Amino acid sequence: MFSNRMNILYLIVAGFLAVLPFVYDSRSMLILLSQVFIFAVLAMSYDILLGYTGIVSFGHAMFFGIGAYTVGVFMKRFEPETSYFLLAVLVTILLTAVVSYFVGLLTLRLKSHFYAMLTMAFAGLFLVLAEKWRTVTYGNDGFTFRVPDFLKDRTDFYLICLGSMVIVFILLKRFTNSPLGRVLQAIRENEQRTESLGYSVLHYKVIASVVSGVIAGIAGILYAVSLRFVNTSVFTMDITLDALLMTIIGGVGTLVGAIIGAGIIEFSHHWLTELAKVHWIFERWIIFFGIIYILAVMFFPMGIVGSLQKLKFRKKKKTSIPVESEAVSQGDS
Amino acid sequence: MDVLINLSLNGLATGMLIFLLAAGLTLIFGLMDVLNFAHGGLFAWGAYSGIWIYTSTGSFFIGIIGAILTGMILGIVTERWIIKPVYGNHVQQILITLGLMLVLSEMLKVVWGPNQISAVTPDYLSGSWEFGGIIIIKYRVFIIAVGFAVFLAVQYLLKKTKIGLVVRAGVMNKEMVQSLGVNIQRVFMFVFMIGAGMAALGGMLLGPYSGVIYADMGMEFAILAFIVVVIGGMGSFTGSVMAAILVGLSGSFMAYYVPDLALAANMLLMAVVLIFRPQGLFGTKG
Amino acid sequence: GSGTEKSGGTEGKEGNDEPKNTEPIKIGVLASQTGGLEAYGKQTLRGFELGLEYATDGTNEVAGRKIEFIIEDTETKPEVAVQKATKLLEEDEVDFLVGSSSSGDTLAVLPLAEEYEKIMIVEPAVADSITGSEFNKYIFRTARNSSQDAVAGAAAIAKDGVKIATLAPDYSFGRDGVAAFKEAAEKLGAEVVHEEYADPAATDFTSNIQKIIDQKPDYLFVVWAGANSPWNQIADMKVQEKGIKISTGAPDIAALATMEPLVGMEGFTVYYHDLPQNDINKWLVDEHKKRFNGELPDLFTPGGMTAAMAIVEALKKTEGDTDSQKLIKTMEGMSFDTPKGQMTFREEDHQALQSLYAIKLEKKDGVDYPVPVLIRELSPEETAPPIRN
Amino acid sequence: MTAIIETKDLSITFGGHTAVDSVSISVPHNHFKSIIGPNGAGKTTFFNLLSGQLMPTNGQVMYKGSEITKLSPTKRTRAGIGRSFQITNVFPNLTVMENVRLAVQSHEGVRFQMLRHFRSFNKFEEKAEEWLKLVLLDDKKDALARNLAHGEKRKLEIAMLLALNTEVLLLDEPTAGMSLEEVPAILEVIRKIKQRGDRTIILIEHKMDMIMDLSDSIMVLFNGALLADGTPKDIMKNEMVQSAYLGGLHSEHAAEA
Amino acid sequence: MSTLLKLDQVETFIGQYHILQGISFEVPKGEVTVLLGRNGAGKTTTLRTIMGLNPAAKGSVLFKGEEIKSLPTFTIANKGIGYVPEDQGIFAGLTVEENIKVAVKKENEETLQRLEWILDLFPDLKKFWKKPGGLLSGGQKQMLSIARAYVNDNELLLIDEPSKGLAPIVVEKVMESIQQMKDKTTIILVEQNFMMASTIGDSFYIIDDGRTVSNGSMNLLREDEEMRRKYLGIA
Ligand SMILES: Nc1ncnc2c1ncn2[C@@H]1O[C@H](COP(=O)(O)OP(=O)(O)OP(=O)(O)O)[C@@H](O)[C@H]1O
Ligand SMILES: Nc1ncnc2c1ncn2[C@@H]1O[C@H](COP(=O)(O)OP(=O)(O)OP(=O)(O)O)[C@@H](O)[C@H]1O
Numbered sequence A: 001m002f003s004n005r006m007n008i009l010y011l012i013v014a015g016f017l018a019v020l021p022f023v024y025d026s027r028s029m030l031i032l033l034s035q036v037f038i039f040a041v042l043a044m045s046y047d048i049l050l051g052y053t054g055i056v057s058f059g060h061a062m063f064f065g066i067g068a069y070t071v072g073v074f075m076k077r078f079e080p081e082t083s084y085f086l087l088a089v090l091v092t093i094l095l096t097a098v099v100s101y102f103v104g105l106l107t108l109r110l111k112s113h114f115y116a117m118l119t120m121a122f123a124g125l126f127l128v129l130a131e132k133w134r135t136v137t138y139g140n141d142g143f144t145f146r147v148p149d150f151l152k153d154r155t156d157f158y159l160i161c162l163g164s165m166v167i168v169f170i171l172l173k174r175f176t177n178s179p180l181g182r183v184l185q186a187i188r189e190n191e192q193r194t195e196s197l198g199y200s201v202l203h204y205k206v207i208a209s210v211v212s213g214v215i216a217g218i219a220g221i222l223y224a225v226s227l228r229f230v231n232t233s234v235f236t237m238d239i240t241l242d243a244l245l246m247t248i249i250g251g252v253g254t255l256v257g258a259i260i261g262a263g264i265i266e267f268s269h270h271w272l273t274e275l276a277k278v279h280w281i282f283e284r285w286i287i288f289f290g291i292i293y294i295l296a297v298m299f300f301p302m303g304i305v306g307s308l309q310k311l312k313f314r315k316k317k318k319t320s321i322p323v324e325s326e327a328v329s330q331g332d333s
Numbered sequence B: 001m002d003v004l005i006n007l008s009l010n011g012l013a014t015g016m017l018i019f020l021l022a023a024g025l026t027l028i029f030g031l032m033d034v035l036n037f038a039h040g041g042l043f044a045w046g047a048y049s050g051i052w053i054y055t056s057t058g059s060f061f062i063g064i065i066g067a068i069l070t071g072m073i074l075g076i077v078t079e080r081w082i083i084k085p086v087y088g089n090h091v092q093q094i095l096i097t098l099g100l101m102l103v104l105s106e107m108l109k110v111v112w113g114p115n116q117i118s119a120v121t122p123d124y125l126s127g128s129w130e131f132g133g134i135i136i137i138k139y140r141v142f143i144i145a146v147g148f149a150v151f152l153a154v155q156y157l158l159k160k161t162k163i164g165l166v167v168r169a170g171v172m173n174k175e176m177v178q179s180l181g182v183n184i185q186r187v188f189m190f191v192f193m194i195g196a197g198m199a200a201l202g203g204m205l206l207g208p209y210s211g212v213i214y215a216d217m218g219m220e221f222a223i224l225a226f227i228v229v230v231i232g233g234m235g236s237f238t239g240s241v242m243a244a245i246l247v248g249l250s251g252s253f254m255a256y257y258v259p260d261l262a263l264a265a266n267m268l269l270m271a272v273v274l275i276f277r278p279q280g281l282f283g284t285k286g
Numbered sequence C: 001g002s003g004t005e006k007s008g009g010t011e012g013k014e015g016n017d018e019p020k021n022t023e024p025i026k027i028g029v030l031a032s033q034t035g036g037l038e039a040y041g042k043q044t045l046r047g048f049e050l051g052l053e054y055a056t057d058g059t060n061e062v063a064g065r066k067i068e069f070i071i072e073d074t075e076t077k078p079e080v081a082v083q084k085a086t087k088l089l090e091e092d093e094v095d096f097l098v099g100s101s102s103s104g105d106t107l108a109v110l111p112l113a114e115e116y117e118k119i120m121i122v123e124p125a126v127a128d129s130i131t132g133s134e135f136n137k138y139i140f141r142t143a144r145n146s147s148q149d150a151v152a153g154a155a156a157i158a159k160d161g162v163k164i165a166t167l168a169p170d171y172s173f174g175r176d177g178v179a180a181f182k183e184a185a186e187k188l189g190a191e192v193v194h195e196e197y198a199d200p201a202a203t204d205f206t207s208n209i210q211k212i213i214d215q216k217p218d219y220l221f222v223v224w225a226g227a228n229s230p231w232n233q234i235a236d237m238k239v240q241e242k243g244i245k246i247s248t249g250a251p252d253i254a255a256l257a258t259m260e261p262l263v264g265m266e267g268f269t270v271y272y273h274d275l276p277q278n279d280i281n282k283w284l285v286d287e288h289k290k291r292f293n294g295e296l297p298d299l300f301t302p303g304g305m306t307a308a309m310a311i312v313e314a315l316k317k318t319e320g321d322t323d324s325q326k327l328i329k330t331m332e333g334m335s336f337d338t339p340k341g342q343m344t345f346r347e348e349d350h351q352a353l354q355s356l357y358a359i360k361l362e363k364k365d366g367v368d369y370p371v372p373v374l375i376r377e378l379s380p381e382e383t384a385p386p387i388r389n
Numbered sequence D: 001m002t003a004i005i006e007t008k009d010l011s012i013t014f015g016g017h018t019a020v021d022s023v024s025i026s027v028p029h030n031h032f033k034s035i036i037g038p039n040g041a042g043k044t045t046f047f048n049l050l051s052g053q054l055m056p057t058n059g060q061v062m063y064k065g066s067e068i069t070k071l072s073p074t075k076r077t078r079a080g081i082g083r084s085f086q087i088t089n090v091f092p093n094l095t096v097m098e099n100v101r102l103a104v105q106s107h108e109g110v111r112f113q114m115l116r117h118f119r120s121f122n123k124f125e126e127k128a129e130e131w132l133k134l135v136l137l138d139d140k141k142d143a144l145a146r147n148l149a150h151g152e153k154r155k156l157e158i159a160m161l162l163a164l165n166t167e168v169l170l171l172d173e174p175t176a177g178m179s180l181e182e183v184p185a186i187l188e189v190i191r192k193i194k195q196r197g198d199r200t201i202i203l204i205e206h207k208m209d210m211i212m213d214l215s216d217s218i219m220v221l222f223n224g225a226l227l228a229d230g231t232p233k234d235i236m237k238n239e240m241v242q243s244a245y246l247g248g249l250h251s252e253h254a255a256e257a
Numbered sequence E: 001m002s003t004l005l006k007l008d009q010v011e012t013f014i015g016q017y018h019i020l021q022g023i024s025f026e027v028p029k030g031e032v033t034v035l036l037g038r039n040g041a042g043k044t045t046t047l048r049t050i051m052g053l054n055p056a057a058k059g060s061v062l063f064k065g066e067e068i069k070s071l072p073t074f075t076i077a078n079k080g081i082g083y084v085p086e087d088q089g090i091f092a093g094l095t096v097e098e099n100i101k102v103a104v105k106k107e108n109e110e111t112l113q114r115l116e117w118i119l120d121l122f123p124d125l126k127k128f129w130k131k132p133g134g135l136l137s138g139g140q141k142q143m144l145s146i147a148r149a150y151v152n153d154n155e156l157l158l159i160d161e162p163s164k165g166l167a168p169i170v171v172e173k174v175m176e177s178i179q180q181m182k183d184k185t186t187i188i189l190v191e192q193n194f195m196m197a198s199t200i201g202d203s204f205y206i207i208d209d210g211r212t213v214s215n216g217s218m219n220l221l222r223e224d225e226e227m228r229r230k231y232l233g234i235a
């Protein structure tokens, strides 16, 4: 696993992040970073769909929301104890797996935009369900809940989020580099050809959908726990768009890109709002936020990681032999 | 009976309004295959500029013209600077147009302030006629008429000129149309401009319909427009009209007969259509 | 958590042992400065600033301690609200929280007030659950809640034998509002014959209105918020011509402009700048105009002012002591002056009981929107909502 | 000799146009059969029916005695029917190596392995490299498939088919667009496979010399229907074939040969 | 005879790859010039460079004496240059009719006549007039691609491997059609089918590794076995 320079770099960064709370005691920085980790998990799960299987989903919030509500309802209805929390995690995994399986079966036969819109419809139905099932969800206002003790301390929770992100990253790295992961990339490139190589495409897509759904559910759990509050916003398009943006800004099909994307979006958001207090120009900081997206596309057309990889590659092989490494698919492994 | 007629009429009118909102997107997304998330921004700008011109000149008609022009200018600028570099790449389109969307809707607040703005119907279009139990709202009749006019005009443009063909060909293989002597960039810009103009028109007409315009109207209605384009079948203009009317009618009837599901009406409709007709109502298979 | 112990502990000591504390008192204000509720956020903030100034006679000092406030934008997103609130509590070590513009944001922040044991003044979020099921003892609300609105709405129109239909958006705000209204209206002898809930984002409300017309009620009571509204279509469907009177809460000025079709309707309001006749309000209106080139205070401006005044009043009573337990004791049952007359924090749920106003919308010369004209003031007792925590 | 592939009254109609019209053939084990016929005669469509890309409107496809008419392309590939495509059909953004490696992986039956690192399957890459050598493409193994010149893509297409190592090989104009110089090499590869004697090959080509050289039998499709099926010599003598397919120049050519 | 097109030391990069490293040739008006060479030699890239699809970085491309190296593709096309790409470039979702309609530059009598001539040449296209191009057979697509280039009154046609996928008899027809057009239209042909190339070609250029390495009249090549073996690997 730790065979090359890239992996050593990852290790250093992870190590740095792990000791950070003990040397730099800023709560809001911890919270911000926890937020980054949570969204990084969500974005990585999205990358499995977008970057590795080549499908755009507009309904990813569905799984995120299921995770968030499951843990919320469990903590509210029962006791905020570790055992119930673990039960909630288990139920989330089950629910997201089942839902992503069936939604996958129903939707994955559809072509690009139609698939995207159908997933959006399903996510929309979950949103309405959360709105209408008021006895459990308290409607769109949502509800607050308590969390088990081990999740209360911000530093501990920070470490848990970091740990989750690292584990998800390692698992997904393995997953995407496995023979199965390679077939997913083949599907992204040419679905029909994959089929005639003897791979049953739908099975693979459903597997991708389930893996991605379950991980999104876990991100949802962490998110709800971080707020100790859940409302219908977890099912909205905004969540899906966030995941989408983070994945794209970072570079699709790279996994690290998703993490970097989450960091960039959360931090530039943070800094821009801070600037808003400093100078009136930034009062409308959202404009600058939008400009960041636009500039990102112009200067990093393949996302930060994707474009950097290409650059690195160019330097290495400036030759007239038209040989190109798998910049798009192989990622950084 | 009266109820049925009322529901159908209002559903039809709402459908036509939705069609007006979606018509531009049918060109930009359906035909040119650009996932334009900034579409909502274009019609919010149409609404604001149109209503502003209307209230300052007092002429609804000039307001409409103003809105369309604003939309077209924005369309050209958008196409030139934002869309051109990302044709054919959905992933980049999503990111860059979402960025533009943020810029557009925040700029609205910079120019016109964060408050909602009321939009009134001109006198000659306000009020309603009543025949027995049937209420016919004048402004809705107007919307239906404009909807049909736009439909016919665009249909003419697509069927009687080569533009529709050239755009579709350009989307499939840009190099090849150019090799055939077509300045596809100019054609794309033109079609984008028309699409943006129609979006602006839709936004402008929405104002008096609901009586108010606000900066966030863009995203809200853009989703509706996307729904219409997709369930109509990508790029089919007839499909868009039908889908829009279907959305209007289903909203109207569900709100009356199954109010509990009214919130989910659009999503249910979309799910049902796509599960049973994965290519959309008027989409061609494959 | 560690944070709790640290801040809670030291604050307590300082408060008790050193009576002559001269450190500034810090207030963190959460409001929507961007996003959908931006306009409300701005009103609250202006009001708050004016309120501090008024309550401290321009010194911004109470019991020898300076008052500082830090504003944070929640962007109307719960996760941002939590981030910002934590920052205020942890880094700025504020003694009070005030906010916020949205019920969702506020609900998400409530547990933090409890965790850090700091008083939070809720303003202007309306959800009943804030002082209801989600209540904790650190929460005080100067804003009126949905139920108070509803009770006021009922008081304005409900009488023996009156048949009322309701129209509300199909989400918590609408559902809560109608439930409270129904309870209050029925108490007054009226009958709610039909409840209609509409998709708040709908383009077309005629189906809903059609159904209401079918029920032939005497009144149509509308609970509404948000820009997308049914007023135009209510007029187009000739509801009033059919003998159904409309009643609803008057919103802020920008939204009043869209209610042209409802001129003549009777309902209620939380505030309009010429309704409460008292010195504080007069000062508010004058100062506001002076400072913001002629603009009038709007729906939630007095709320912001009220929140500031409540805090200063409490601090005066504790002589600058910011110990939360002490403050809670002080504030429970505390009456204080506001631009809307005297308010009182109810002991049980810390909801401020306050006056609301039965009004009628009228056209006025020189004003380009329908103006709420006072019919009568509804006393705090009259509009007291049920206790639900 | 038993038949490995058989069709019975195989037909397919696209909205009124019958592209393949009641074709019944039988291909023995380890046979080399070529299909010729004018453009649009239904040759590729016939392949699509054999490989499962299309479902017939009528008739049956038998493989080793059992019916496979309703089987998906995936299942047929796994059962042992592999094909190459007339219009180059590869994974454009993957490397040449990865394209072939995927085929090897499928042949090895490694499908749902999701936690082991793909590089631990080193032998796949070695295998893939061998195939690439065979089709003279090993010097391009790290290039992205989309950057290949046309002829190179054709070679890749063949390598992928060979890597599947199926019992039946359906080759749809494998050498179209390949340079004069390299055709012989590819021919050699095909010839070798044929000589090994354990593969059944069906070939669609318009290059008559190649067909004459390799085929055990030739079938002729005309407007979807089977016009003739016989030895190369018989087919070349067929007047219909001469006038409607080969044309003047080629008749001379054929006569020469 | 005058020179219609002249390439002088053309170099083309695709991305950072130096694909064409010195292509020079002249195309006399009214002749068929054939480009030959191995797979990957750069024949297609040469045609794309002329069309402006992969613009030349160095050297010059003169069409009727005018430098067209840095003009946009559509302008080049509108100067009277038609192109049949090697991948046919069919608009899959458009019908045969629409594919041709997109190509037509002037809708006049002459065009109609040419269309009639084309449909006689390729009756299959007439038969499948309303069929989406993507559903045609491989050979039919090739015919459609050729038809699209023929339908306009072009001075110069760039044809990339027309015989690919065509039945022998159709190849013959295409050859005939090229002969018929010769008086009005000049042709650059990339062709692997030596029989076809040698029959209709007037002169040839051999490209290897992005350079023109040899040229001469077709007669010469037909007779010079040595040269054939050296550059084309055939006897
Ligand atoms: N999916 C389809 N839908 C409609 N028609 C089709 C389809 N596939 C093929 N056809 C038609 O069926 C006929 C046979 O096509 P096919 O591709 O089998 O020809 P072919 O014999 O392979 O020709 P070529 O030598 O040109 O490749 C053609 O006329 C083609 O237009
Ligand atoms: N987009 C690209 N990126 C990198 N290399 C490329 C690209 N396009 C072509 N090449 C390379 O350029 C060289 C020339 O390609 P070209 O298509 O011109 O060859 P060709 O002579 O037409 O070959 P063929 O006979 O196979 O069609 C090839 O080696 C090819 O791999």
Ligand SMILES: [Mg+2]
Pocket (backbone or CB within 6 Å): D043, D044, D045, D086, E137, E138, E139
């Ligand atoms: Mg074929």
Ligand SMILES: [Mg+2]
Pocket (backbone or CB within 6 Å): D149, D150, D151, E043, E044, E045, E086
């Ligand atoms: Mg080529």
